Amino acid sequence: MAQFRILLLAAILMFSGVVVDAYGPGDNGYVGLRDDYYGTSCKDVETVIKKAVQAELAKNLKHAAGVLRMHFHDCFVEGCDASVLLDGPGTEKTAHVNEKLAGYEVIDAAKAAVEEVCPGVVSCADILAYAARDSTVELNGTAWAVQGGRKDGTVSLASRAEAELPPPEFQVSQLIDSFARRGLSAKQMVVLSGSHTVGVGHCDKFVSRLYNFNSTFFTDPSIDPAYATELKNICPQHTFNTTIEVFMDVITPTSAGVFEANYYKTLQEHKGLFTSDQSLFDDTRTKATVTSLLNNERFQKEFGKAMRAMGRVGVKTKGQIRTNCRVVNTY
Ligand code: HEM
Numbered sequence: 001m002a003q004f005r006i007l008l009l010a011a012i013l014m015f016s017g018v019v020v021d022a023y024g025p026g027d028n029g030y031v032g033l034r035d036d037y038y039g040t041s042c043k044d045v046e047t048v049i050k051k052a053v054q055a056e057l058a059k060n061l062k063h064a065a066g067v068l069r070m071h072f073h074d075c076f077v078e079g080c081d082a083s084v085l086l087d088g089p090g091t092e093k094t095a096h097v098n099e100k101l102a103g104y105e106v107i108d109a110a111k112a113a114v115e116e117v118c119p120g121v122v123s124c125a126d127i128l129a130y131a132a133r134d135s136t137v138e139l140n141g142t143a144w145a146v147q148g149g150r151k152d153g154t155v156s157l158a159s160r161a162e163a164e165l166p167p168p169e170f171q172v173s174q175l176i177d178s179f180a181r182r183g184l185s186a187k188q189m190v191v192l193s194g195s196h197t198v199g200v201g202h203c204d205k206f207v208s209r210l211y212n213f214n215s216t217f218f219t220d221p222s223i224d225p226a227y228a229t230e231l232k233n234i235c236p237q238h239t240f241n242t243t244i245e246v247f248m249d250v251i252t253p254t255s256a257g258v259f260e261a262n263y264y265k266t267l268q269e270h271k272g273l274f275t276s277d278q279s280l281f282d283d284t285r286t287k288a289t290v291t292s293l294l295n296n297e298r299f300q301k302e303f304g305k306a307m308r309a310m311g312r313v314g315v316k317t318k319g320q321i322r323t324n325c326r327v328v329n330t331y
């Protein structure tokens with residue numbers, strides 16, 4: 001019955017000219033989000049955000065990958081509600097898993113610019129979703145239409161971030177399960193993992209694959225041997241430095257990264273940096289998707305669709321429009 005009502009509502013909205021995605025895996029049955037959500041309340045919002053994001057990324061393009069990852073880390077913990085942006089002791093950003101998350105200043109700048117033109121109208125959760133798209137485009141990715149309408153949350157706990165975000169040691173079954181719990185399919189999980197075509201990883205996140213892997217293999221046999229030697233040189237056993245950065249995409253290793261399908265090629269060459277990456281090629285449930293995404297045009301198209309689905313995870317209909325993205329409103 002509830003499903004019927006949702007479908008009916010979606011049909012009414014569709015025929016009234018409002019764009020809503022079909023009910024299906026990934027939209028979590030929530031139809032409160034819309035394209036052009038701020039069309040009347042803040043019509044220039046997307047341009048204002050884009051300009052602010054571009055100005056910030058001109059200072060440090062590496063933050064583009066940070067913002068993209070930030071949107072993921074936001075959506076998987078308490079839903080896409082900007083909980084990752086809150087400052088304070090014990091909030092999500094203090095969690096070990098968020099230790100290297102970067103680019104908060106990009107969101108601060110975008111929020112400040114938006115408040116200048118439309119005070120109190122645009123949520124921080126929406127700004128993060130728009131900024132993640134704009135950051136991807138700055139790395140040569142293809143744009144997608146971002147839906148708006150998220151409200152900002154008031155709860156942000158480091159313990160929730162540690163518990164909810166998938167670690168790099170996860171295998172395919174655990175990854176599928178983690179995404180399925182958010183209404184996202186195995187295919188969408190593989191598509192979204194393609195984000196690892198940009199940005200960096202640190203030694204502590206993959207060193208367990210290099211040394212004392214298990215009782216049979218000293219080094220994870222799924223890593224290309226020459227690549228394993230390269231990684232060992234960068235991250236020596238016991239003495240690695242946790243600030244050393246390794247480009248996740250060895251095919252286009254530029255400091256900020258280039259957003260294209262090469263990530264899937266690295267998996268084919270057994271040069272995926274994390275277990276969570278390489279296992280996507282080595283598992284029969286996800287291998288065909290990896291192979292199909294070697295086509296860059298398909299990857300870009302699928303990525304936008306999957307990001308829209310991720311942007312709907314746990315969205316709140318009630319909540320705040322924060323004045324400052326780092327602090328909960330007290331009024
Ligand atoms: C599938 C499960 C995923 C796992 C296990 C995972 C894990 C990781 C890890 C361990 C890092 C490196 C962190 C560090 O060394 O400091 C990383 C970086 C990154 N992740 Fe993921 N991730 C996943 C999915 C995603 C998704 C869905 C997105 C975005 C939609 C994403 C975007 C990124 C980006 C852009 C970076 C680079 C960040 C930077 O250079 O600042 N990841 N991820």
